[in-house]
Amino acid sequence: MSMNAYVTLSAVLFSIGAIGVLTRRNAIVAFMSVEMMLNAANLAFVAFAKVNGDLTGQVVAFFVMVVAAAEVVVGLAIIMTIFRSRHSASIDDANLLKY
């Protein structure tokens, strides 16, 4: 079976994630979009591992899951503190730093 479908799906997921980060204003949604981009990369890694016939891609996917979990911990902590001090998780509301 052709792996093209999987790679195409991963590219679509990655693009949706990237557009999500750039357009959504809620920090949590933007962050979810980033996670989607990471998972798109995972899908691509696993599909390419099948194409290439070795396990590297699958091992990479495991590492990425762990790293993504660590990133969630840090990211949600930061978003939580911002939400508690401003009562808003909107990226547009965080606008004190500018020229």
Next chain:
Amino acid sequence: MMLAALSSFATPNFDYVKLAPVLIVFAGAIVSVLVEAFVARTQRRSVQIVVTFLTIAIAFGAVLNNYTAKREGIEAMGAFALDGTATMLQGIILVVGVLGALLFAERRVDPAGDAFAPRASALPGSSDEQQFTEAGWLQTEVWPLFLFALGGMLLFPAATDLLTMFVALEVLSLPLYLMAGMARRRRLLSQEAALKYFILGAFSSAFFLYGAALVYGYAGSTNFGGIATALSKMTNNEGMFLLGALFVAIGLLFKVGVAPFHQWSPDVYQGAPTPLTGFMAAATKIAAFGALMRVMYVAFGGARWDWQPIVWVLAIVSMAVGTIVGVAQSDIKRMLAFSSVAHAGFLLLAVAAASKDGLSGSLFYLATYGVTTVGAFAVVSLVRDATGEASHLGAWAGLGRKSPFMAGVFALFLLAFAGIPLTSGFIGKFAVFSAAAASGATPLVIIAVIASAVAGFFYVRVIVLMFFTEATEATASVVVPSGYTRVVVGVTAALTLVLGILPQPLLDLAANASTFLR
């Protein structure tokens, strides 16, 4: 079946001596976490300081040991390359790390404590926060976070596999995101900086990872040597490789702070606690630039003709944005952020050169730039008024009349950034520019020289502001720091001068170190 699978399993080969600097710092970070858990609050800070400095000292010893024994080789199943460049960058990062740790330890500058919030979890302006401040609590968790970030930075330029590089990237970034949000003063700004740094950082590392996936799909290996071999053999699927290489480079260029991927840097530089800004600005740039050069030279070296024009364009954009937008800044930390964008552009000249001279020039440049940057931010942390740090340029007017010594030291750092002869910045720029010129990038060098001249204007503007304006009520004053910051200011100023007058030993070191293993 099961037995056959087991017997074909090759045990990975680790040479722990070569990995020692990285492992020691991570071990120190874990000890530091345990200290958080088991040592009484009153003694925690002093124990953490001892653990941190001891760790850095032992790790530096391990780097020196690797250097004197000339240990080289690719370890851990092709994931970690110890070569001249890696050893030298590790040494530089540890020196910058010691200077950064000294700034972290400073407690006399702010009457309420160190530069970090007493409890990062307490709401800004709440009565909880006030209580914690009055009780003199300190967020000592910054020390383990600092050590984890430092360990990631040591691993980053030595990683010779896209997966290792990704993990190192995250290990160095995640603690920095957290620490950026922990400033004691102006906490809303600090938290906002952390949010922006985090979202944009995670976004760029997702690009890095997807790029790594595409490169893996093309080359069938995440190993740099394997990618280079595939690149020399294969001719199909070039598009996928180029897109992947571009994405990988975007992830790294973000960390280096090259325009147009620099948007985070002014906000984070301004909002983050100043000791962290100094450490991060210097050490992240050194580590990420080392990683960028390794990827470009070793893994993607075969596709040089494809990426060189892009590097040219990025170098020009970076120098232009850094100098032109930098002139318009009214905040000293933002100004230094744009200065770092311009410096990233100058450093890209070395990548564009893609030669041994370019590599050794950029090693020297990174060492001197890192030291000067930590020194500059150390001085910034001392210039204060009643509300905390006076980073607005208006408060710096007349500072030279009020405290000529500190203003003089800061002027020295600015001259080094500008690349005036007899400072280390001049030699660094000269080494990088001449390497680029030798490789035929003359137009780029001409643009770089013009950009340095324009950049010189905005550094000199600050010097004029400090020394040729009368001190007024609004002029901030320089706080007398404890020994920690004094050592940092003294050492960085001395190195900036000495490396400008007697650069040869370090230049020789960089020239001998400039090798990449594949």
